[in-house]
Amino acid sequence: MSEDVFIAINGDALHAKSKVYIGRALARKGASDLDEYQLWASLALELLGKAALARKHPSLVVDPTHWQSMFVAAGINVTTDVKTITAKTLFERLVHLVPPFDRTVQQFCQDIAERRNAELHSGDLPFRTMRLDAWEERYWHACDTILHQMGSSLEQWLGAADAKAPRQLLDEAAEALAAAVKRRVEAARKQFEALKRAERERLTGEAELREPQHQVGIFKGRYDEIWAESCPACKCRAFMTGEQTGEDISEERDEHVIWEVVDREFVGEEFRCLTCNLTLMGSKEIGASGLNYIHKDQEEREIEYEPDYGND
Numbered sequence: 001m002s003e004d005v006f007i008a009i010n011g012d013a014l015h016a017k018s019k020v021y022i023g024r025a026l027a028r029k030g031a032s033d034l035d036e037y038q039l040w041a042s043l044a045l046e047l048l049g050k051a052a053l054a055r056k057h058p059s060l061v062v063d064p065t066h067w068q069s070m071f072v073a074a075g076i077n078v079t080t081d082v083k084t085i086t087a088k089t090l091f092e093r094l095v096h097l098v099p100p101f102d103r104t105v106q107q108f109c110q111d112i113a114e115r116r117n118a119e120l121h122s123g124d125l126p127f128r129t130m131r132l133d134a135w136e137e138r139y140w141h142a143c144d145t146i147l148h149q150m151g152s153s154l155e156q157w158l159g160a161a162d163a164k165a166p167r168q169l170l171d172e173a174a175e176a177l178a179a180a181v182k183r184r185v186e187a188a189r190k191q192f193e194a195l196k197r198a199e200r201e202r203l204t205g206e207a208e209l210r211e212p213q214h215q216v217g218i219f220k221g222r223y224d225e226i227w228a229e230s231c232p233a234c235k236c237r238a239f240m241t242g243e244q245t246g247e248d249i250s251e252e253r254d255e256h257v258i259w260e261v262v263d264r265e266f267v268g269e270e271f272r273c274l275t276c277n278l279t280l281m282g283s284k285e286i287g288a289s290g291l292n293y294i295h296k297d298q299e300e301r302e303i304e305y306e307p308d309y310g311n312d
Helices: 003-008 011-030 034-056 067-073 087-097 103-121 136-149 154-158 167-193 197-208 282-288
Strands: 225-230 237-253 258-272 279-281 294-302
Touching (some): 034 087, 034 136, 087 103, 136 154, 258 282
Antiparallel strands (some): 258 279
16 A cells, blocks of 8 residues: 555554644744644644544544545555545544543534634634633643543643753643643533432442552552542542652660651552542642642551571
């Protein structure tokens, strides 16, 4: 098959192009050209969504009414004119592929795509009438939702994971991350509050019975410790896990025994709420939600002495 055909529906190629476009969007924002900022951002969002579908299978991004494109997606080279799905179809499919990509997010993405089409194909100036605070936060939330499904993050997409990235880009990534996490927490809160009171009370009661030592399986990684936290969305008992970063040991004694008091410190890496399904990955996301990702506890342990050898 021609490489040109492959690249049109290749998930990695679509993802790479979306990164180029979001870079152009941020450059236009830096130049205070907010019309072009929204234009490039809308294009980047559509490419990112198609990348998520294409990584599952290329057939998900080709026009199902164009049989030649379907053949190409199946690996049969019959055309170089590959037709892909519309933005409307794209966002409808993402609802089924990415559970947090709900109807509210879908409608926002559809709205920004329609404004882009009006901007490009008519005499209207829809971007000029849109205030930045009316769309930007929801935009980052939509991108964040798709990226999580792809096993990526906003920082990686924006290039801010690279230590050499410009300071402005790092600031943009931090702002985007904070906005996306805020929206994620709010969405989980609304979903929980939409339940009937009896159901909320039942779920809250079940959450209180869960113990940290039994929650190993809910996390993606393996860490040093798991501890309970109050969920910032539904306020139920949830859990965080992370790596130990330090400990301070002191001795205590009475007339019969000596023991150590160990003050330990951990940095949270993952947060999961089984009640409202809120998930936070990494200390930056956890901190942006309002939770403290630094956890301290204290344990006591009896001092064990090695037996003396060669002292007889």
